[in-house]
Amino acid sequence: MSVDEGHRSCRAPVGQVHWRVRGAKAQGDSHRRLGMPCQDAFHFAEVSATEGSAPTYVLAVADGAGSRRRSGEGADHAVRVGTQAVERLLAAGPCPAGAADWGYLAGEAFRDAHRTLLGLFRAYGDPADFATTLTLAILHRHYVAWAAVGDCFLVVRAKRGLDASFALVDLEPKSRYGAAADETAFVTSDRCLETLRNYAMDDPRVTGVLLSTDGLESPFVRNSGRDPQVTESIVRSVMEYFDEQPQQPDAALGDFLYSPQFRQYTQDDKTIVVAVSDDDR
Amino acid sequence: MTNIHDRITVQPRSVIPFPDDLDDEDPVERRLVLLLCLDTSGSMRGRSIQEVNDKLGTWFAELRRNPYYARALEVALVTFGEGGVCAWRGPERVAYRDAGPGTFVPLSEFRPPQLRADGNTPMGEALRRSIDLIDQRKKFLRRHAEQVYRPLLWLVTDGAPTDPWEPLIQRIADAERNGHLQLHAVGVGAGASGERRRVLEALSPARNYELNVNIEGLLARMTDSIDQVRGRDQTTNWRRRP
Numbered sequence: 001m002s003v004d005e006g007h008r009s010c011r012a013p014v015g016q017v018h019w020r021v022r023g024a025k026a027q028g029d030s031h032r033r034l035g036m037p038c039q040d041a042f043h044f045a046e047v048s049a050t051e052g053s054a055p056t057y058v059l060a061v062a063d064g065a066g067s068r069r070r071s072g073e074g075a076d077h078a079v080r081v082g083t084q085a086v087e088r089l090l091a092a093g094p095c096p097a098g099a100a101d102w103g104y105l106a107g108e109a110f111r112d113a114h115r116t117l118l119g120l121f122r123a124y125g126d127p128a129d130f131a132t133t134l135t136l137a138i139l140h141r142h143y144v145a146w147a148a149v150g151d152c153f154l155v156v157r158a159k160r161g162l163d164a165s166f167a168l169v170d171l172e173p174k175s176r177y178g179a180a181a182d183e184t185a186f187v188t189s190d191r192c193l194e195t196l197r198n199y200a201m202d203d204p205r206v207t208g209v210l211l212s213t214d215g216l217e218s219p220f221v222r223n224s225g226r227d228p229q230v231t232e233s234i235v236r237s238v239m240e241y242f243d244e245q246p247q248q249p250d251a252a253l254g255d256f257l258y259s260p261q262f263r264q265y266t267q268d269d270k271t272i273v274v275a276v277s278d279d280d281r
Numbered sequence: 282m283t284n285i286h287d288r289i290t291v292q293p294r295s296v297i298p299f300p301d302d303l304d305d306e307d308p309v310e311r312r313l314v315l316l317l318c319l320d321t322s323g324s325m326r327g328r329s330i331q332e333v334n335d336k337l338g339t340w341f342a343e344l345r346r347n348p349y350y351a352r353a354l355e356v357a358l359v360t361f362g363e364g365g366v367c368a369w370r371g372p373e374r375v376a377y378r379d380a381g382p383g384t385f386v387p388l389s390e391f392r393p394p395q396l397r398a399d400g401n402t403p404m405g406e407a408l409r410r411s412i413d414l415i416d417q418r419k420k421f422l423r424r425h426a427e428q429v430y431r432p433l434l435w436l437v438t439d440g441a442p443t444d445p446w447e448p449l450i451q452r453i454a455d456a457e458r459n460g461h462l463q464l465h466a467v468g469v470g471a472g473a474s475g476e477r478r479r480v481l482e483a484l485s486p487a488r489n490y491e492l493n494v495n496i497e498g499l500l501a502r503m504t505d506s507i508d509q510v511r512g513r514d515q516t517t518n519w520r521r522r523p
Contacts, residue, residue: 030508033501066505218349218508233300241297248295256297265349267504 016054017141019209022242022250023059023273026257028215030267031066039064040213040271041075041132047087053095057139058086059273061152063213065131065186074130078117078187082136085112095140099202102145106138107198110147117187131186135170137211138200139275144209145200146170149192151184153217155230156201157208157239157276164207164239166230168221170197184214208239209275215268242276312422313354313507314385314432318411322362324440325398329470337393340500344507345388354388354507357414361407363399368414382421384414404438405446408484411436412452415462430510432462435503436484439470441477450483457487465506467492467499 027038044059060079064071086109096102113134121127133150146154146169154170172184172195185195212220222229238256242248256262257270321330345351358369368380372394375384415432422429456462466485468477469492481489492499 030501030505034498237298237300245295252295252297256299259296259299261299265347266508267501268508 017139018055018278019057019139019275020242020246020278021057021059021273021275022248022253023271024250024254024257025213025269025271026254026262028267028269029263031269036066037072038269039066039072039075039132040215040269041072041079042211042271042273043079043083044273044275045083045087047083047090054141056086056090057275058083059137059139059209059211059275061135061211061213061271061273062187063133063150063152063215063269063271068129068131070125070129071131074117074121074132074188075134077120077130078113078132078134081116081120082109082113082134085109085116086136086138088112096143099143099145099200101200102138102140102143102202103198103200106136106145106147106200107196109138110134110136110149110196110198111193114149114187114192121188127188131188133184133213134187135211137209137273139209142204142206143200143202144169144206145198147196147198148172149185149187149189149196151214151217153212153214153221155210155212155220155235156203156206157210157235158203158205160207160240160243164236166232166235168228168230169201170199171217171221171228172197207277207279208235210235210238211273213269213271215266215270216262216272219262219265238272238274239276242274246278311353311428311430313350313430313510314415314418314422315354315507316357316359316385316411316415316432316434318359318361318407318434318436319396320362320402320404320438320440321360321364321396321398321400322402322440323399324402324470325362327398329439330396330398334393334395336500340503341388341391341393344504350507351389352387355385355418356388356391357385357418358393359407359411359414360396361403362401363397365400366403366407366410368410369394380410380414382414382417385418401443402438402440403444404436404442404480405444405449408434408436408446408449408453412449412456412462419461431460433506433510434462434464435506436464436466436481437469437499438477438481439468441474441480446480446484453484463506463510464488465490465503467502469499 021044023042025040040063042061047056060082062075062078064075089105089109096105118127121130133152135148135152138145148170151172156167156169158165219234220231222231360367368375368384370384371386371392411434419429453464464485466481466489468481
């Protein structure tokens with residue numbers, strides 16, 4: 001079993017929100033059978049808006065298009081370029097002051113990353129060969145901002161324990177029987193920026209954020225009629241595990257993705273990045 | 282940027298619990314409809330048809346292990362070649378006049394037939410019949426207030442059609458555009474003729490494949506298509522904040 005594992009945590013200054021972030025990805029069974037590599041990617045980093053300011057965390061996931069030759073490389077580049085774009089913008093200007101500003105920054109970072117990626121892919125060949133989705137999430141104090149193209153999804157948790165509630169805050173719009181039902185948008189698509197979704201929320205109750213590629217949509221999102229909902233039990237299980245066992249490494253998440261239960265739900269590549277806050281909200 | 286990859290504290294690993302009640306939260310609200318339209322013409326004789334028989338059984342058994350698919354997926358089979366165009370309700374051949382919405386069988390009950398290969402390749406008629414069956418099943422489910430994902434039609438052939446097929450191009454294009462079905466057209470076997478390729482491209486410009494690989498590769502792609510149509514064919518309204 002190979003698990004591409006993520007990472008680490010670090011201690012923020014007293015009084016600032018500290019997030020512990022874990023990530024992992026797992027090759028889907030169907031990809032394994034076809035001899036295809038895992039074409040998902042994730043990355044995350046802690047960045048600082050300015051010297052001495054509260055830490056900012058950037059999470060990124062990308063899902064390379066299964067039908068494209070070099071989409072795994074595209075996804076790898078996308079998560080890193082996206083994270084760097086956020087860092088660059090934060091370094092270049094004042095720290096955003098409100099949710100609207102954070103949402104704007106997320107969108108600008110995505111546009112910046114899109115330009116960089118297209119230039120990079122053109123240098124290597126046909127950008128369409130690198131087709132990939134990309135979602136960036138930014139955590140800063142009680143702000144959660146995101147920018148996304150394609151079918152990754154984002155879940156947040158408010159409060160903890162028995163009081164916890166979960167919300168699916170970003171999911172690619174999909175038509176029930178429409179022509180676009182099986183078409184997702186990619187960073188390399190001509191109309192990429194027309195489908196960009198960038199938003200932010202300001203909620204001091206947020207204690208957890210989960211970002212994932214569509215390979216996990218089946219177990220994590222229920223299609224209840226016209227209003228898709230989070231499958232609370234599974235998100236709760238993941239977040240509470242890292243609440244209670246803060247030192248557990250990403251490998252635990254990798255084991256989870258490779259568990260037989262998941263493999264029953266989907267044969268696609270699976271990627272997840274989870275952040276839980278340390279403070280007692 | 283502080284890269285925090287370097288500071289890993291490794292502890293003995295425990296396991297993230299997978300909720301036991303996950304399926305209870307995911308009731309079958311929408312049906313998945315799958316129709317396999319398989320070539321059983323004379324050119325499939327011998328090892329090819331035997332491999333289809335063997336591997337189809339294994340594939341369906343594997344799909345049944347997925348609790349969601351076991352409940353939500355409905356399967357029907359149409360073959361063209363041996364016996365002309367035939368519909369199958371599980372292992373039973375269904376008379377042409379009797380084939381209708383009831384030809385589809387829940388995956389949990391579906392057992393594939395033992396197919397034989399003979400005759401020519403009436404692909405056009407088989408596709409027309411397949412699309413009719415899908416339409417009938419969708420209407421039946423709708424009448425019973427069931428929601429349906431976009432039905433999947435997989436056409437698998439090792440040759441070119443021996444009957445008229447061109448009139449289906451527009452019908453399939455319209456059905457795809459309106460979300461009534463999703464056609465995957467697959468050519469298998471080393472005898473890939475230019476004619477077969479031209480036909481498959483015309484029938485399914487976005488999803489035609491030449492698979493000179495073993496049948497497992499084909500079945501894996503079919504599983505992917507089920508995952509994808511379920512994952513992507515969803516609704517537009519969801520809660521978003523702020």
